[in-house]
Amino acid sequence: MDTKILNSYNIAKEMYAGHGIDVDEALKKLAEIKISLHCWQGDDVRGFLFKDKELSGGIAVTGCYPGRAGTPDELRQDLEKALSLIPGKHKVNLHAIYADTDESIDLDELEPKHFQGWVDWAKEQGLGLDFNPTCFSHPKAEEGFTLSHPDPDIRDFWIRHCKASRNIAEHFGKELGQPCVTNFWVPDGYKDIPVDRLSPRKRLKESLDEVFREEIDTRYNIDAVESKLFGIGSESYVVGSHEFYMGYAMSRGKALCLDAGHFHPTEMISNKISSILMYVDQLLLHVSRPVRWDSDHVVIMDDELLEIARELVRGDLLSRTHIGLDFFDGSINHIAAWVIGTRNTIKALLRAMLEPVAKLKELELDGDFTSRLALTEELKSYPFGAVWDYYCASQGTPVREEWLAEVKRYEQEILYAR
Ligand SMILES: C[C@H](O)[C@H](O)[C@@H](O)C(=O)CO
Ligand SMILES: [Mn+2]
Numbered sequence: 001m002d003t004k005i006l007n008s009y010n011i012a013k014e015m016y017a018g019h020g021i022d023v024d025e026a027l028k029k030l031a032e033i034k035i036s037l038h039c040w041q042g043d044d045v046r047g048f049l050f051k052d053k054e055l056s057g058g059i060a061v062t063g064c065y066p067g068r069a070g071t072p073d074e075l076r077q078d079l080e081k082a083l084s085l086i087p088g089k090h091k092v093n094l095h096a097i098y099a100d101t102d103e104s105i106d107l108d109e110l111e112p113k114h115f116q117g118w119v120d121w122a123k124e125q126g127l128g129l130d131f132n133p134t135c136f137s138h139p140k141a142e143e144g145f146t147l148s149h150p151d152p153d154i155r156d157f158w159i160r161h162c163k164a165s166r167n168i169a170e171h172f173g174k175e176l177g178q179p180c181v182t183n184f185w186v187p188d189g190y191k192d193i194p195v196d197r198l199s200p201r202k203r204l205k206e207s208l209d210e211v212f213r214e215e216i217d218t219r220y221n222i223d224a225v226e227s228k229l230f231g232i233g234s235e236s237y238v239v240g241s242h243e244f245y246m247g248y249a250m251s252r253g254k255a256l257c258l259d260a261g262h263f264h265p266t267e268m269i270s271n272k273i274s275s276i277l278m279y280v281d282q283l284l285l286h287v288s289r290p291v292r293w294d295s296d297h298v299v300i301m302d303d304e305l306l307e308i309a310r311e312l313v314r315g316d317l318l319s320r321t322h323i324g325l326d327f328f329d330g331s332i333n334h335i336a337a338w339v340i341g342t343r344n345t346i347k348a349l350l351r352a353m354l355e356p357v358a359k360l361k362e363l364e365l366d367g368d369f370t371s372r373l374a375l376t377e378e379l380k381s382y383p384f385g386a387v388w389d390y391y392c393a394s395q396g397t398p399v400r401e402e403w404l405a406e407v408k409r410y411e412q413e414i415l416y417a418r
Helices: 003-017 023-031 072-084 112-125 152-176 198-211 242-252 273-279 303-314 334-353 357-365 369-379 384-394 402-415
Strands: 035-038 091-095 128-132 180-184 221-226 255-259 283-287 321-325
Touching: 003 023, 003 384, 023 334, 023 384, 035 072, 035 334, 072 112, 072 334, 072 402, 091 112, 112 128, 112 152, 128 152, 152 180, 152 198, 152 221, 180 283, 180 321, 198 242, 221 242, 221 283, 242 255, 255 273, 273 283, 273 303, 283 303, 303 334, 303 357, 321 334, 334 384, 334 402, 357 369
Parallel strands: 035 091, 035 321, 091 128, 128 180, 180 221, 221 255, 255 283, 283 321
Antiparallel strands: none
16 A cells, blocks of 8 residues: 555544544444445436436436446446445445336336346445335326325336335345345425325325335345425425325334435434434435435535434444435536545545544533534544545545546546447
8 A cells, every 4th residue: 555645544543543533443334334326326317117208206317418328237337437436345226217128018017037137247246236116207107196196096006116116125135135225205296285185195105005015024125215395396295295204114114214305405314313213213314415405416525414424423323224325417427426425425424433422422411512512623624534545545446536537537438439
């Protein structure tokens, strides 16, 4: 390893040791954390099942940066490139529309065999897989309702799709020897103020109960449900609101998914984690960055990202939290977006691990808020960057912005040739 990186690391290590922090131990723990990279950043949420279908469901990708993946092989190639620039061993999060098949089938006909290409690849790469039913970008979602649609035939279609998704997830879990987290997000809602808020929620509850009727071993599949405040076209009412899914997850023993972009603009998910984990066993995070709305910007090292990481570390909640990413920026290099967002998420966790948590808690309990503030502020300029560089180098991944040259080379040679 480069001696400058090593020397800086040793100096940083000593400084943190002065606060009783074992940096080597922190790095060991960091290496165990898996981040779930969302495949949909790679192709602007298009998928492969219905080539010409426009993105729907009240979400939007802006930008037309060249080179996005157009086939499962291209997407895997891009993911491999991104993963080679990110320290650690992680997971890939698939949506149902990313099936790897030449068959012309509908969402309710999907089977594990349609994802075997992904399973084989994940095995070869030592990755885990997560999954999502795709309840949007489909003719049967065009009226803005899926699992809560008033028409029982449409509801049944989506129930069949969600059941099929759980079977696929179970297969992933069995094949890869680690649970697949299956996240259920449905866009159902009204643009304008509804008269009846209750009935769609009753229908959603019934549909979900039917979807989850069959027990699946949690060694293979973990169900999560994701709420949302509003979407494009569902500004006034979303059936699956936060309260709806919090109640559902609590009463049904499901994991709750918190997406950072799914609340009021000043409402932070970091402040919800400790409350929710008192009542639900497991959490799924969709780490994202809302800019004025659920815009799904690439995750940066902002206050909220740091606060999320601190909550997980300070509360020792990492073992009950699945960390997924959810952003889609079509205006920059697709691979760079993954690398920036994922590296930042890991880096934020590292920063949180380099805090003297026990000491800070003690100061707080003693009512010494002056020292609490002084210390937390001073810690912000401690040399976590030197520890991060060492971690990247020791994991065989590029240090600092070195990764960008590799993305640029790949862009010239591979992406522009597509
Ligand atoms: C594509 C994802 O499933 C989607 O982003 C969902 O998780 C969401 O956050 C919708 O706003
Ligand atoms: Mn999300």
